[in-house]
Amino acid sequence: MSQPVHLHTVLKTTALTTPLKDGALKSEQVVLDFTEINPIHKAFAPMVREAKFDISELAIVTALQAIAFKRDIVLLPVVVASRFQRGCLVSYRPHGEVKPEELRGKRIGVRSYTQTTGMWVRAHLVEDYGLATPDIHWITHDPAHVEQYQDPPFVEHPAHDMGLLDMLHNGDIDAAIFGNDLPEGDNYVPVIANAKAKDLAWAQQHGFVPINHVVAASAEICKREPSAVRAAYGLLAQAESHQVAAASGPRKTLSGFDALRGPLEWIIDACLEQALLPRKLSFDEVLGPAHVLLEGETV
Incomplete structure (x- = not known):
C-alpha cells in the first residue's frame, strides 16, 4: 500500500x-x-x-x-x-445613539474594506434600509489580501495607526464593524436594534x-x-x-x-x-x- x-x-x-x-x-x-x-x-x-x-x-x-x-x-x-452579522455594527454609547436610518454620510470603521463581516453588514444595510454602500464613508487601515484589488474611492485610509476602538472612543468614526474582536460592555451598542431577531428572520427567508x-x-x-x-x-x-x-x-x-x-x-x-x-x-x-x-x- x-x-x-x-x-x-x-x-x-x-x-x-x-x-x-x-x-x-x-x-x-x-x-x-x-x-x-x-x-x-x-x-x-x-x-x-x-x-x-x-x-x-x-x-x-x-x-x-x-x-x-x-x-x-x-x-x-x-x-x-x-x-449572523447584524450585531457586529456597534456605536459608542457616550457619544449618543446612532440609528441605521441616520448613517447616510456618516463614518464607519472596519479593519479592512474587504473583510467578510463588513461585506455582510453593508449588504444588510442595503437590504433593510436602502443605504447604498457609497452613501457611507468607510474608514479602514488594512489592505485587501488579494493585492490586485484596490479599494473604491469612497473608502478612506487615515494616515494614523489608531485602532477601531480608539477611533470610536475619540469620535473619529460614528460606528465600527468588528468580527471576532467584537468589544463587550454596555458602552458598545448595536446600531441595528433587535439584530438577533432580524438575523433569524433573514436566515428563514433566504435559507442559509x-x-x-x-x-x-x-x-x-x-x-x-x-x-x-x-x-x-x-x-x-x-x-x-x-x-x-x-x-x-x-x-x-x-x-x-x-x-x-x-x-x-x-x-x-x-x-x-x-x-x-x-x-x-x-x-x-x-x-x-x-x-x-x-x-x-x-x-
Whole structure:
C-alpha cells in the first residue's frame, strides 16, 4: 500500500475541525499537516498571493476576489464558518445613539474594506434600509489580501495607526464593524436594534446563515496530488456531517455544490454592489474547477 500524501493545511480550530486535528477522522490517502495561525485571517494573504499552503481556510470575499483576479487557488465546496452579522455594527454609547436610518454620510470603521463581516453588514444595510454602500464613508487601515484589488474611492485610509476602538472612543468614526474582536460592555451598542431577531428572520427567508469562511486548495497541489485533495475534501465533508448530526435542533449543511449555489449567487451580487469584485462571477467559474477535480479529473 502506498504511503498517504501529506498536505500543508491551515484551518482554525473549531468544533468542525477538531476531529481532523486530533485524529478522530483519518484517511489512508492523506495526512493533513496543520499549521496554527492566529488570528486565522493572517493566513489568507499568503494563500492567495503565494499559494503558501496546500489547503487553507479563506474568507469568502477573499476567495471570490482571488478567483476574479486569477490567483492559483481552487475553491472547494465546503463552509467552515458562518454566523449572523447584524450585531457586529456597534456605536459608542457616550457619544449618543446612532440609528441605521441616520448613517447616510456618516463614518464607519472596519479593519479592512474587504473583510467578510463588513461585506455582510453593508449588504444588510442595503437590504433593510436602502443605504447604498457609497452613501457611507468607510474608514479602514488594512489592505485587501488579494493585492490586485484596490479599494473604491469612497473608502478612506487615515494616515494614523489608531485602532477601531480608539477611533470610536475619540469620535473619529460614528460606528465600527468588528468580527471576532467584537468589544463587550454596555458602552458598545448595536446600531441595528433587535439584530438577533432580524438575523433569524433573514436566515428563514433566504435559507442559509451568512457564510464567513470556506476552504481552498492551491491549484498546484490539485494538479500534482488530485487524489489527496479529494481525500481531504472527503474528511472535511465527513467532519461537517458529524457536526450537523451532533447539533441540537434542526440544522442544514451549507457545503456541497447544490447547497452553495444560491448563497454564492447572493454573495456575488452583494459584492458587486459594494465594488468588491471587478466583474460578475458565474457559479461555474467559482466552483467549476472543484467540480472537475472531485469528479475524478485533473484540474
